[in-house]
Amino acid sequence: MNRTDDISNLFHRFGASADSYLEFDSHFDYKEKPLALVPALPVPVPASVEIDAPQVAIEVSETIPTVRTLQVEAEQPVVNTAQVGASLRHLLAEVALARHAEAQARNEETLRQVLPNGRPAKTKARVIALVSPKGGVGKSTLASALTTALRLEGGQTLAIDLDPQNALQYHLGAEPDVEGMGSASLKGENWNSLLLAGSAGSLLLPYGSVTEDERRTLERYLENDRYWLARQLANMNLGENDVVILDTPPGRTVYLDQALSVADQVLVVVTADAACFVTLDPMERLLGECRASGQAPQCNYVINQFDTSRAFCRDMHEVLKRRLGSKLLGVVALDHAVGEALAYGHNPLLEAESSQACQDMLMLSDRLKAQLELMSVSESYAS
Ligand SMILES: Nc1ncnc2c1ncn2[C@@H]1O[C@H](COP(=O)(O)OP(=O)(O)OP(=O)(O)O)[C@@H](O)[C@H]1O
Ligand SMILES: [Mg+2]
Numbered sequence: 001m002n003r004t005d006d007i008s009n010l011f012h013r014f015g016a017s018a019d020s021y022l023e024f025d026s027h028f029d030y031k032e033k034p035l036a037l038v039p040a041l042p043v044p045v046p047a048s049v050e051i052d053a054p055q056v057a058i059e060v061s062e063t064i065p066t067v068r069t070l071q072v073e074a075e076q077p078v079v080n081t082a083q084v085g086a087s088l089r090h091l092l093a094e095v096a097l098a099r100h101a102e103a104q105a106r107n108e109e110t111l112r113q114v115l116p117n118g119r120p121a122k123t124k125a126r127v128i129a130l131v132s133p134k135g136g137v138g139k140s141t142l143a144s145a146l147t148t149a150l151r152l153e154g155g156q157t158l159a160i161d162l163d164p165q166n167a168l169q170y171h172l173g174a175e176p177d178v179e180g181m182g183s184a185s186l187k188g189e190n191w192n193s194l195l196l197a198g199s200a201g202s203l204l205l206p207y208g209s210v211t212e213d214e215r216r217t218l219e220r221y222l223e224n225d226r227y228w229l230a231r232q233l234a235n236m237n238l239g240e241n242d243v244v245i246l247d248t249p250p251g252r253t254v255y256l257d258q259a260l261s262v263a264d265q266v267l268v269v270v271t272a273d274a275a276c277f278v279t280l281d282p283m284e285r286l287l288g289e290c291r292a293s294g295q296a297p298q299c300n301y302v303i304n305q306f307d308t309s310r311a312f313c314r315d316m317h318e319v320l321k322r323r324l325g326s327k328l329l330g331v332v333a334l335d336h337a338v339g340e341a342l343a344y345g346h347n348p349l350l351e352a353e354s355s356q357a358c359q360d361m362l363m364l365s366d367r368l369k370a371q372l373e374l375m376s377v378s379e380s381y382a383s
Contacts, residue, residue, distance in 0.1 A: 120231045125238035126372045129263035133279035135250035137269045138304035143247035144171030148200040148349045149365035155241025158203035162255040166207040168247045172198030180208015199347040222254040229258040263297040272316035300329040307334045330364035333357045
């Protein structure tokens with residue numbers, strides 16, 4: 001059976017004749033291209049992002065427009081200039097930060113190269129640092145009192161103000177606003193030539209007034225030279241009967257770190273309250289770090305501004321006594337004469353009528369002196 005019979009049979013089955021059947025040439029040149037596979041697109045795709053992934057879709061869209069390609073075509077002309085601007089600023093800030101970090105690293109390297117190496121010989125003088133995590137507890141007041149009262153036989157006692165507040169000069173009645181330790185250190189001057197006469201034959205090196213830039217420069221220097229204070233003291237050529245009292249700013253500062261690195265005695269000043277109590281642990285940890293790094297200053301505590309009339313203060317005293325044991329070297333009474341003496345430029349220890357606080361300060365001075373003498377004795381046995 002051939003193809004013509006097939007067609008004739010088919011027509012016949014439907015009750016028709018194949019006489020009118022006309023067969024066309026079956027080859028037809030279709031204009032439409034065959035279907036191409038459309039890759040799966042991530043959905044949903046946010047506008048103005050994912051330029052890479054939609055490229056595939058854009059190629060396909062030449063053949064078949066898909067939902068995604070229509071979206072892309074619609075989104076392309078909308079350029080969010082605010083976002084472009086913000087991202088450019090972000091990139092510029094990143095570049096500026098990287099440039100700043102590079103310059104800082106170069107500076108630090110230069111600083112490291114110019115700094116003298118190694119720990120200088122320890123000063124022969126005894127060094128006592130007054131410290132406290134909390135401000136306003138009476139460090140400067142007690143530093144001034146000890147500078148006035150504590151003398152070793154044949155020696156002199158001098159105070160060094162390591163606090164940019166520059167307040168110790170007022171406590172010791174020295175002439176204010178002269179050049180001090182801050183700017184002298186920046187110029188590399190010896191500290192001996194800057195000592196001022198304070199009350200009761202004391203000597204004082206004030207922090208002095210410096211600009212904010214100078215203060216920052218000095219502090220950066222101190223951060224990089226851990227032996228800065230040790231070197232300054234060594235250059236002063238002090239004797240073994242001299243005593244240096246260091247007044248420090250509150251909290252953990254570069255000045256505190258420097259003071260701890262040279263101190264024979266650390267006197268932590270606290271008040272009888274919860275705010276100071278919670279600082280005891282961090283303080284002990286810090287002193288523990290000092291011991292671990294080879295410095296082992298003796299550490300004592302003093303409660304200042306102690307108000308005997310309040311049961312709470314007395315209870316806090318008991319708590320601190322139990323906690324600190326023999327390290328609690330003294331208690332100094334709250335005495336408004338102390339604050340008033342500062343206001344009038346008097347040294348309270350030189351007032352004719354000695355107050356309770358003054359007696360407490362003198363007792364504290366005696367106990368510290370005894371400890372320094374003990375230290376000298378044990379060192380002479382050891383050598
Ligand atoms: N025992 C005291 N009785 C009464 N007032 C006191 C006593 N001790 C200190 N003061 C007063 O308390 C205030 C703060 O004292 P001082 O400046 O010595 O504290 P500080 O710890 O050095 O402060 P800072 O942390 O800011 O350096 C001053 O007005 C001072 O006169
Ligand atoms: Mg102070």
